Amino acid sequence: MTSRVLTTPLCELTGVRHPVVQTGMGWVAGPRLVSATAEAGGLGVLASATMTLPQLAEAVREVKSRTDQPFGVNLRADAGDAEERVDLLIRERVAVASFALAPSERLIGKLKDAGVVVIPSVGARRHAEKVAGWGADAVLVQGGEGGGHTGSVATTLLLPQVVDAVDIPVIAAGGFFDGRGLAAALCYGAAGIAMGTRFLLTSDSAVPREVKQAYLAASVNDTVVTSRVDGLPHRMLRTALTDSAESRSLLRRLPDALRQAVAFRSLTGMSWRRMIGDGLAMRRAHGLPFSRLLLAANTPMLIRSALVEGHPDAGILPAGQAVGVIDELPSCAELIDGIVTEAARILRERSTAVHQP
Known part of the structure; x- marks a missing residue:
């Protein structure tokens, strides 16, 4: 195995051996994948958005039973119980808190005061500047090549903008899958790379093998970015479901979305009050109309259908272009x-070549 040959500010900040982050993918980034990443020297990140608070506590303890290496937990800053989840991370001495949306300045301060490293994810320079000004320890910036909810600016353009704008470590995401990408990101000034699809497609990922085969069979042209599924730009593999979503009207899709939202409530044990509260927070954050909020509530079950239950044609397969x-x-x-x-x-x-006379 590799010795510690690439030490960057990300390694020094989080205590990991290598500047490689496994992102917090819903239904995918569970204790098995996170602990395997941590043991390998990277930063594994638990996905908590699809977990109840007790489930998250159990998952954190399972990771700790599998490894003594640093790891992180990804939180939804707009979740109704975000405060309780932050308290859990502090009690369990989790090394890193990552956020899919910008956390408040108060939450950042609370985590930092407890010694937890705070790493929000952003998709624009102005968002990076905002969270850096609030005291974030590092920032993860995802370009448009990335899977799941994503923006439209390519990593090669977004990354240097953010690196130039902030004086905290920047982690590059979107389109990375090998050592060439890590070398390029470091040359841009990043402190490391983050990958989702690449870690989903490992033997340590709990995603069913037949679903992994669907991913492996895809080309770089087989992903699509659509807002028709949940109202937000979302990069995923093109499937029969995405084609249907693109062709069917919003009104025709709402009954199915409602059934899936009810199923998600039953699976997670969330109260209607909590789900409605989270939905309103999402509406404020993204400016979604109420009809689109129902589609957004539907999304976790569609992803679960594909990535957990093994029905790729009946669900959503988030995927980066990599x-x-x-x-x-x-x-x-x-x-x-x-x-x-x-x-x-x-x-x-490259260093040797550059310095040769």
Whole structure:
């Protein structure tokens, strides 16, 4: 395995050996994947948005039983119980809190006072400047190539903007899958890379093998960014469901969305009050009309149908464009070792070439 050959400010900040982050993918980033990433020297991040508070507590303790390495938890800043989740992270001494939406200045301060590293995810320079001004320790910036909810600006344009705008470590996401990408990100001034699709497609991922095969069979042209599924730009594999969503009217899709939202409530044990409160918070954050909020509430069950139950044609398969260049299922240890080794070699060779007379 690789020795500690690429130490960056991200490593120093979080205590990980390698500047590689596994993102908090809903239904995918559970204790098994997170602990495997942590053991391999990367920063594994638990996805908590699809967990109740007791489920999150159990997942955190399971990760801690599997590894003594640092790991993180991804939180929804607009969740009705965000405060309780922050308190849980503090009690359990979780190393890193990441956020899909910008947390409040007060929450950032509370976590930092307890020694928890705060890393919000952003999709624009102004958002990075805002959270940096509020005291965030680092920022993860995702370009349009990334999977799930994403923006329209390519990583190669967004990343240098953010690096130039803030004086905290910047983690690059969107389109990364190998050591060449890590080397390029470091040359741009990033402190590391974050990957979702690449970690989903590992042997440590709990996603059913037949679903992984659907991902492996995809080309770089087989993803689509659509707002027709949940009202927000969402990059996913093109399937029969996405084609249907693109062709059917909003009115025709609402009954199915309502049934899925009821199923999600039953599965998670969330109260209607909590679901409505979270929905209103999402509406304020994204400016969604009420009809689109119902579609957004529907999304977790559609993702679960594909990634947990193994029905890719009946659900959503979030995917970055990098899916089209991935053709194997390494372990997390093999993946991170290969990425860091390749990046170190490339940087060493380029440095030697540049300094030759």
